[in-house]
Amino acid sequence: MIENKKNFEQFDQDMFQRVEMNEQLGERIAGKSLNFWQDAWMRLKKNKAAILSLSVIVILVLLALFGPMLSGRDAYEQNISQAKLPPKVTGLEWAGFDGMANLGGRDINFYEQKNVEENFWFGTDYLGRDLWSRVWEGTRISLFIGLMAAIIDTVIGVAYGGISAYFGGRTDNIMQRIVEILTGVPNLILIILFILIFDPGVFTIILAMTITGWIGMSRLVRGQILKLKNQEFVLAARTLGASSTRLIFKHLIPNTLGAIIITLMFTIPSAIFFEAFLSFIGIGLQPPQASLGTLINDGYKELRTFPYLLVIPSVIIVLLMVSFNLLADGLRDAFDPKMRK
Amino acid sequence: MEREKLLEVKDLKQHFKIGRGRVVKAVDGISFDIYKGEVLGLVGESGCGKSTTGRTIIGLYDATDGDVIFKGENVHGKKNKAEKLKFNRAMQMIFQDPYASLNPRMTVADIIAEGIDIHGLAKTKEDRMNRVYDLLETVGLTKEHASRYPHEFSGGQRQRIGIARALAVEPDFIIADEPISALDVSIQAQVVNLMKELQRDRDLTYLFIAHDLSMVKYISDRIGVMYQGHLVELAPAARLYENPLHAYTKSLLSAIPLPDPEHERTRKRIVYESKSLGAVGRSDEDSSIPPLREVEPGHYVSLTDEEYEAYKAQFV
Ligand SMILES: Nc1ncnc2c1ncn2[C@@H]1O[C@H](COP(=O)(O)OP(=O)(O)O)[C@@H](O)[C@H]1O
Ligand SMILES: [Mg+2]
Numbered sequence: 001m002i003e004n005k006k007n008f009e010q011f012d013q014d015m016f017q018r019v020e021m022n023e024q025l026g027e028r029i030a031g032k033s034l035n036f037w038q039d040a041w042m043r044l045k046k047n048k049a050a051i052l053s054l055s056v057i058v059i060l061v062l063l064a065l066f067g068p069m070l071s072g073r074d075a076y077e078q079n080i081s082q083a084k085l086p087p088k089v090t091g092l093e094w095a096g097f098d099g100m101a102n103l104g105g106r107d108i109n110f111y112e113q114k115n116v117e118e119n120f121w122f123g124t125d126y127l128g129r130d131l132w133s134r135v136w137e138g139t140r141i142s143l144f145i146g147l148m149a150a151i152i153d154t155v156i157g158v159a160y161g162g163i164s165a166y167f168g169g170r171t172d173n174i175m176q177r178i179v180e181i182l183t184g185v186p187n188l189i190l191i192i193l194f195i196l197i198f199d200p201g202v203f204t205i206i207l208a209m210t211i212t213g214w215i216g217m218s219r220l221v222r223g224q225i226l227k228l229k230n231q232e233f234v235l236a237a238r239t240l241g242a243s244s245t246r247l248i249f250k251h252l253i254p255n256t257l258g259a260i261i262i263t264l265m266f267t268i269p270s271a272i273f274f275e276a277f278l279s280f281i282g283i284g285l286q287p288p289q290a291s292l293g294t295l296i297n298d299g300y301k302e303l304r305t306f307p308y309l310l311v312i313p314s315v316i317i318v319l320l321m322v323s324f325n326l327l328a329d330g331l332r333d334a335f336d337p338k339m340r341k
Numbered sequence: 342m343e344r345e346k347l348l349e350v351k352d353l354k355q356h357f358k359i360g361r362g363r364v365v366k367a368v369d370g371i372s373f374d375i376y377k378g379e380v381l382g383l384v385g386e387s388g389c390g391k392s393t394t395g396r397t398i399i400g401l402y403d404a405t406d407g408d409v410i411f412k413g414e415n416v417h418g419k420k421n422k423a424e425k426l427k428f429n430r431a432m433q434m435i436f437q438d439p440y441a442s443l444n445p446r447m448t449v450a451d452i453i454a455e456g457i458d459i460h461g462l463a464k465t466k467e468d469r470m471n472r473v474y475d476l477l478e479t480v481g482l483t484k485e486h487a488s489r490y491p492h493e494f495s496g497g498q499r500q501r502i503g504i505a506r507a508l509a510v511e512p513d514f515i516i517a518d519e520p521i522s523a524l525d526v527s528i529q530a531q532v533v534n535l536m537k538e539l540q541r542d543r544d545l546t547y548l549f550i551a552h553d554l555s556m557v558k559y560i561s562d563r564i565g566v567m568y569q570g571h572l573v574e575l576a577p578a579a580r581l582y583e584n585p586l587h588a589y590t591k592s593l594l595s596a597i598p599l600p601d602p603e604h605e606r607t608r609k610r611i612v613y614e615s616k617s618l619g620a621v622g623r624s625d626e627d628s629s630i631p632p633l634r635e636v637e638p639g640h641y642v643s644l645t646d647e648e649y650e651a652y653k654a655q656f657v
Contacts (some may be wrong), residue, residue: 239508
């Protein structure tokens, strides 16, 4: 007690400052003002899985764009004398990149056998094409297909769902019946028919996937807009005399954008996977076109002797799928923390 | 002196079709006038059609039937763009839910300036911002708030931003749809006082909607009581408290708590039973709430013929 008192005596009057309080100060808000996007980015940054996924995606995209240049070999150039060389990287022999493969119970160094001096980082396929270049070429095409399909889905879905919900009433009724009919048709059959009629190729596949792909997006957007258009801030804008354009672009779309981006991020990996699936069952891209799907299809035929032909493209596609899904998940939490489970 | 009528509502009806041929008669034939410069309170329990009345008057819903005459012009069922914009400037609305009434993606400045932008009221960017700052000050906020987002504000502050947004287009008439119901009691008085002040300074006319009678008393000149889509009593505020005639009004008044323990201990909630004076069940197809009759100057009550005779008999 006494000691306390002593302590207090060390403080004298002029060490204190009166805090003035008035109405103006009462209304003050401390802290930095963050808009929705800055706020979401702050939260995303704290999510390790999402940031790791984002880095993986960035690296894969860079490799897809510039990978083939690193090895300097063309993805389509054949050289039978260098066929089926296992991966070999100087310094990484211990990790399996030693150019050896197990043939009939014996480990054979194919590079010595075929007298090849240079190293193929991911090996070569049955036509002697450099797998490194083919994998990144394939990744690029797969990413392109995924991205294009997702963008087209989004454009059609947002427009369709938006119009349906914004105008409502009979317009909405008719548009939703059309959607129901479309969902009733088994979409694999539709896609196969589509590919049979047109030549299989990148654009045919993208179009085939978007015939029914946009429906999910349109439903999401319709739901969001139906919810938003009766919110009081939209009514307030209407009583102020806002035009439809203003309502849509200033009020409705900005408030739906988060959900649209999340769905877009989930659409990309599913489109990539669907292309791989189509190519794997043989109705996707045709040889010599490379995509992750065709590479896996080629690779699995030689699974026993040359597993690297299957493993490498499979690892890439798994990385892509997992990263996109984790990132989309992270974005969902970042945009709407209330929805976090 | 005959007072100038700013708004006349004549037999307004708003029926919502809710599918399978069913109809909700949210507002079923109400008529009243609002004089320039007055505050008309509109009270009634939740779901009786108060918001629908307000929203139909301002044109958010197309009226099923009836007329709304504002400054001598019929405001519904016409109009080219220019006329509509003129009307939008003259009549504004303040909303109930301070959390839903501000766009979360816009800054306070953009929210308040929305009307200024739509109607092209500001010549330059600077002019626009100055107007925003003035409006913020008018409602008791500061310049610094302009660049912030709605989620950073409290309910009362948000409601004041909503008021500033409505004031930006310099309206004559404001419909306030339960502007204080969602707020803390301490903040309610703040907002009501602000609205009163604004009314005085800017010569405004209000339709002030509320679901109970306790706060309306302080702001309203006259009060209308709504019940199931109908107006059942309309009287000068003081008269309504002194001499409520409709059973439903009595029931609403009995629900107001007073800061008096003795009164509170003995307070009896009068439950409004249909079939008492002037009560009619809503679901009956052809049931109609009887028309309003003037029982004393400016005091209108919905009474059947018999009830009216009985009422008169009391005073003979
Ligand atoms: N857009 C609508 N569609 C169908 N019914 C509605 C709609 N808006 C309101 N209603 C109904 O009309 C009645 C009156 O609602 P409202 O005017 O919001 O009441 P209050 O504001 O008095 O609480 C309620 O029964 C409500 O369910
Ligand atoms: Mg209401």
